[in-house]
Amino acid sequence: MKNTIFVFKEGIPKYKQIYEQLKLYIENGNIPVNEQLPSIRQLADSLSVSRNTTLNAYEQLLAEGYIYSEGRKGYFVTEFEQSLFTNISSPVISNETDVVEHVIDFRAGAVDQQHFPLKIWRRISNHILTLKNSYQYGDPFGEECLREQISSYLFQSRGVNTNTNNIIIGSGTQQMLINLGKLLKEDFSSVIVEDPGYVGAREAFKFHDLSLESLPIFESGTDFSNLDLLMSRLIYVTPSHQSPLGVSMAIPERLRLIHWNNSRQGFIIEDDYDSEFRYTQKPFPALASLDSTRVIYLGNFSKSFLPGIRISYMVLPELLINQYKEQFHSFECTASLPNQLAMAKFMKEGEWNRHIKRMRLIYKRKMHCIVSELRSHFQQTVTIIGDQSGLFVLVKVHLNQSEEWLIKQASLHGVKVYPTSVYSIKNNSDEPIIKLGFSNLTYAEIKLGICLLKEAWS
Incomplete structure (x- = not known):
C-alpha cells in the first residue's frame, strides 16, 4: 500500500474509485496476500475523504471476497491464485469515437415535457x-x-x-x-x-x-x-x-x-x-x-x-x-x-379531459410545423405520410438512397431518425420511408432538425 497512488476523477463517487483501484492492485498483485490494509481512519485522512467513503469501499471489497476482516485487527488481502485473474481480459476503453452526439432526436413515443401537468x-x-x-x-x-x-x-x-x-x-x-x-x-x-x-x-x-x-x-x-x-x-x-x-x-x-x-x-x-x-x-x-x-x-x-x-x-x-x-x-x-x-x-x-384538449392543440401545431418545414426544405423530394393525426409523420424520400444511408447521414449531422422497414413482413415500400416523431421537441428543435436533415441528405 505504500506505493499506491489514488487519482480521483470528477463525476464518479469516490468510494467507488477507491474500491476499483484497490481491487485492481489486489488482482495485479501490487498488494501482497495477507497484507494489512490501512485502517478506515488512516485511509480517509491520507486521501482527504470521509470515513464513510473508505468504509463503503472496504465493505464492497469484503462482500466480493477481495479482503477479509479479523476482529479488531483490521482488513487483510485475501489469498488468490494469480492465474485466475490473468486469464480474464479487462474491458478496453478507447478515447476515440466516431459517434456523433445527437443534437435533435426525432424519437416517437415520448411526450411533451414542457406542457406536462x-x-x-x-x-x-x-x-x-x-x-x-x-x-x-x-x-x-x-x-x-x-x-x-x-x-x-x-x-x-x-x-x-x-x-x-x-x-x-x-x-x-x-x-x-x-x-x-x-x-x-x-x-x-x-x-x-x-x-x-x-x-x-x-x-x-x-x-x-x-x-x-x-x-x-x-x-x-x-x-x-x-x-x-x-x-x-x-x-x-x-x-x-x-x-x-x-x-x-x-x-x-x-x-x-x-x-x-x-x-x-x-x-x-x-x-x-x-x-x-x-x-x-x-x-x-x-x-x-x-x-x-x-x-x-x-x-x-x-x-x-x-x-x-x-x-x-x-x-x-x-x-x-x-x-x-x-x-x-x-x-x-x-x-x-x-x-x-x-x-x-x-x-x-376533469384534469384528463383538460389535458387531452390542451395537448391536442399543441401537437396539432407541432404537426403543422414539421410538415411545413419538410415541404419548405425538401419540396418534391419527399412525400409526407400520416399528417392528419398522431405524434409522428413518415417521410418517403425520393433520393435514390437506401434507408440505412439516410439514417447514417442524418446521424453524422447530429440528427437521429428512425427506420420503418422493421415494421414490414413482406409488404415492403419501393422507396425508403423514415419515421419522425415530434411530440417532445420544441418548435425551434423541429426547425433545426429538418434544416440539418436537408444538409445531411443533400
Whole structure:
C-alpha cells in the first residue's frame, strides 16, 4: 500500500474509485496476500475523504471476497491464485469515437415535457400516498375507481359502451396481448396482423406460437381484397391511426371487417393506441362501438399522458371476460397501484379531459410545423405520410438512397431518425420511408432538425 497512488476523477463517487483501484492492485498483485490494509481512519485522512467513503469501499471489497476482516485487527488481502485473474481480459476503453452526439432526436413515443401537468399530477400523487389503501395489494384486474373512469371516458370519446366488470387494467399493450394470447391460443392457432404493422404485437403473438398471416396496408388504406382467402379467425388491427402508416380505416371498411369477423365467429383485437390526437375531424367510431360482442378493445395512457406511467387497459366482450378472470385471478395486477389511484382521481377531477384538449392543440401545431418545414426544405423530394393525426409523420424520400444511408447521414449531422422497414413482413415500400416523431421537441428543435436533415441528405 505504500506505493499506491489514488487519482480521483470528477463525476464518479469516490468510494467507488477507491474500491476499483484497490481491487485492481489486489488482482495485479501490487498488494501482497495477507497484507494489512490501512485502517478506515488512516485511509480517509491520507486521501482527504470521509470515513464513510473508505468504509463503503472496504465493505464492497469484503462482500466480493477481495479482503477479509479479523476482529479488531483490521482488513487483510485475501489469498488468490494469480492465474485466475490473468486469464480474464479487462474491458478496453478507447478515447476515440466516431459517434456523433445527437443534437435533435426525432424519437416517437415520448411526450411533451414542457406542457406536462407536473404540479397537478404531483399534488394528486402526494394525496394518494396519504391513503391507507395505497399501501396494500390492489385488485388483480385493476382498481374499480379507475375502471369506472375509463368506462365513462370510452363512452363519451369513443362510443364504447361497457361496464367496469369488462375492463382489465395492465402495465402495457404488449403485456395485455401476452395475457390475451394465453387465453386465445386454446381456440386459435393463428392471427392476422397488419403489414406493415406494430412489431410488439407480432412478438407477443409469436410468444405463444401463434402463426401469422398478413393483411397488406398501403398509404391509401387497408387492402381487404384477399381477406376471405386467409385462414385465421383472429385479427389484430390499429384502425384509428394505423401503425406506422398513419391511415384511418373508413367506416365502410370497418363494417366490412366486422361482418367478416362475425361470419367466422372470430375476434377482432382493436388497438386504439393514440386516437385522442386526430387533427382534421373527430375520430371515427371505434370498432368496439360498432360491435361489442366480438371486438377486444385495447387502450393506454402512454402516448396521451406519460409512457413511464405504465397503465393500459383492455375491454373484453362477454364471451371472454369470465374465462379471462378464471385464468388470471391468482395473478397480481402489473400496473402500479398508486398510479392507478392517481389517474382515477386525475380523470374524476376533469384534469384528463383538460389535458387531452390542451395537448391536442399543441401537437396539432407541432404537426403543422414539421410538415411545413419538410415541404419548405425538401419540396418534391419527399412525400409526407400520416399528417392528419398522431405524434409522428413518415417521410418517403425520393433520393435514390437506401434507408440505412439516410439514417447514417442524418446521424453524422447530429440528427437521429428512425427506420420503418422493421415494421414490414413482406409488404415492403419501393422507396425508403423514415419515421419522425415530434411530440417532445420544441418548435425551434423541429426547425433545426429538418434544416440539418436537408444538409445531411443533400
